[in-house]
Amino acid sequence: MQALTWADVRWPLLCTGVVRLLVMTQSKRLPVRLPAGAVAIAVGSALYFALAAVGILDGGKGLVGSVPLSMPAPMYVPDFLRLLTDSNTLDLLWTLLPAVGSLALLNTMQTLIGAVTADPLAQTRSSADRERVGQGVANFASSLFGGVPLSGLGGITVANHRSGVRTHWSRVTSGLFALAVLLVLGPLIAWLSTIVLVGIPPAAFSARWRSSTTRRAPHRSSLSSHPLATP
Template sequence: MREILAGAVATFALIPEVIAFSVTAGVDPSVGLYSSFVISVVIALFGGRPAMISAAAGSVALVVAPLVRDHGIQYLFAAGLLAGMFQMLFGFARLSALMRYVSNSVRTGFVNALAVLIFAAQLPHILNAGAIGYAVIAAGLAIIYLVPRLTTRIPAPLICVVVLTALCSALNIAVPRIADLGQLPDGLPMFAWPNVAINLELLNIIFLPALAIAMVGLLESLMTAGVVDDQTGTPSNKDAEARGLGLANVATSLFGGIAGCGMIGQTVSNVKYGGRGRLSTLAAGGILLILMVALKGVVAQVPVAALVAIMIMVSIDTFDWGSLRRLRGTPLLSNLVMLVTVAVTILSHNLSMGVLVGVLMSGVFFAAKVARMQSVRRDGDSYVVEGQIFFASADAFIDAFDPLNHQGPVTIDLSRAQLWDITALAAVEKVRDRFARNGLAVTVVGMNATSGLAVPKVP
């Protein structure tokens, strides 16, 4: 029961976002809702991270919007189908290990930026709510945060939805309802192959969008899986998650849905209210379908303000507030990476862009730090080199040698150094050539075997 109720909370957290993301993508809200049902069911059965909620997502909507605008919805289905195949290939190739290169600073920035974007998505509803709307939102937040002090057997967001819907209907309070957000589904999703001609022109149109969908979806799903790993203290199979997501996107594209990925806000909500297994994910999709089809008339009357209150709670729970307290004790460059990840994500409304910039910054800062871990010590006509020699430290290595202050043969001892790349080898060659131009013979000794590089000894 706990799993089912947690899934129900995730369902109500899904509805407003999925409808909003469908509008962003340029498709009918029913497309996003069908997609969320299909993806939830498939990922519950075949995914690698139990308790994770996957559905139509804003990051994917931003990618596909130009495709839908220029070529139509059938090309969206075709691109989603190809994207799912890419993701399955990614999973079978076991490429999830690449996620280890995403630093904790980037992950924290990803989570915090997403919390801000979730809250920002509610601002249009909040700013246009009016006095009555503000009162309903405030009542919803009061229920969400006060009810757990009385009981935790039923998730507070569910009580919020039921109470506010009954109250607004009984008192005939004039507030926007879910029915005002867009057309809801009229029946079950139907299997249909994308109505496009299969030829090279199709591949030319959908290849890059499909690749973008695949990469953005994988990035967001694997990052979300990592957040759940941390929150629950349990491991997950990231390659299985990639394969499951790919299969889910293939399935949803064949049932008239938009491709999707992991939803961190809804996942955090699911985990918070007791979701730990696959049943909660399955329940989220199943309850969504029941609400949208069998109970469409009832769901249509749910106040948007109730959903806004839930999403405000989700954004608050998603944000890593401890990261603000840790700013003083965390290295400056790590803080900078986290803050830039947040800023780029918010400004671009693109999670993958923020993560990409954060990863690049982390790599540059790490290379700069390692580059300083080298020294060249002179002892007469001999040099002893210690530390790491690679593209970022090669220039400093070259500048450490002075051919003008030697009269006899020179020895360079690299036994305490590590050469990492072709730039390091080129640096050693340049040092040798400098001495040679001054008529000095150079002997390089101690070349480390692990570098895989070889510098010939010069007589």
């Protein structure tokens, strides 16, 4: 594998992503209250196509592209059944073990963090075993259709609870809503730049982290009344 150098960096794309990240983190300064992600996508996309219009970027590259709107078929079932009888399966599993194990560990941690986040809100106690088994079965079934492994997210759980959600049906309705958005806005999503989208999760995580640390920080008046406080 060839090592990357500074010459391999596509500076226009990097600048586009940095601008989008700055817009998302500083969106609270706007006089009008708008979703930070939507504002960042709009500004980043405008900058991307402006650079493409003057010839600095190739507007046809780096886009999401057409979104398939047909129902996927379990195309990988024959390949899975073939692995069960292949003599080289163990060697293949051993080769993939570091990558697969890391991904499984990361997804498991994210799911358990989401469950721990939801328990105080819903005043319940989640079953870690049930969460792990459910995630494993769902990701295995998704892979047969060509899907990618996913995990539960604490931020989405908190957003659902703040919106009034109190039952497990929120997972179904959230999925159906995402499917409806994909079907309706599919032609527009195809024109989004991947560099504009890639920075949204880190920025959203940073915003949630700052919000959580602010809520946990003791108020100044409480600190001043502490017996060990100094002027």
